[in-house]
Each structure stands twice: as structure tokens, then as C-alpha cells.
Amino acid sequence: MFRKRKVKKEVMDQELLQTIYHLKNEWANLEDIMGRSIEPTERGLCDLAVAKAKYFYLIREAKRRKISAV
Template identity: 80%
Template sequence: MFRKKRIKKEILDQELLQSIYQLKNEWTNLDDIMARSIEPSESGQFDLAVAKAKYFYLIREAKHRKISAG
């Protein structure tokens, strides 16, 4: 029983790390687009803020779970 729980935790931890990497990629891409834009749109700024907030939320969750990529 404990082995199944441990395996599920490991799978969830890996999924969390993958989500963190994906959001960091999305955030940096949006940030790059906004930096190159002459006149950034409100929706673009909103999307950037949402991606950044999600990323930092998942980082806090990873710290809480004591997960690291290494």
C-alpha cells in the first residue's frame, strides 16, 4: 500500500516539474514577444501576468513538497 502511494507521489512530482518547465517556457516566450512589441496589447500583458503567476505558484508548491529537478 505504501509503495503505491510513493509511486503516485513520484508521478505527481514529475508532472509538477514538467508543468513548471512548460510554464517557464511559455512565460519567457511571452516576455520576449512583449519586449519586441512596439505597443503591447492588454490581452498580451494579461497573458504574461497569468503565466508568471502560475509559474511562481508551481514553484512554491514544489518547494512545499521539497521537490528539485536535480
């Protein structure tokens, strides 16, 4: 029973890291688009703020779980 839980934790940790990388790329892409935009829309700025908030939330979660990509 304990072995099975450890495997699930490792799988969840890997999924968390993949999600963090995905959100970091999404945030960087949105930031690049907003930076090149002449007049950023309210929707675009909101999407950028949401992506940034999700990314930092998952970073805090990874720190809490003591997960490192290295």
C-alpha cells in the same frame, strides 16, 4: 498500499516539474514577444501576468513538497 502511494507521489512530482518547465518556457516566450512589441496589447500583458503567476505558484508548491530538479 503504502508502496502504491509512493509511486503516485513520484509520478505527480515528475508531472509538476514538467509543468514548471513548460510554464517557464511559455512565460519566457510571452515576455520576449512583449519586449519586441511596439505597443503591447492589454490581452498580451494579462496573459504574461497569468503565466508568471502560474509559474511562481508551482515553484512555491515544489518548494513545499521539497522537490528539486537536480
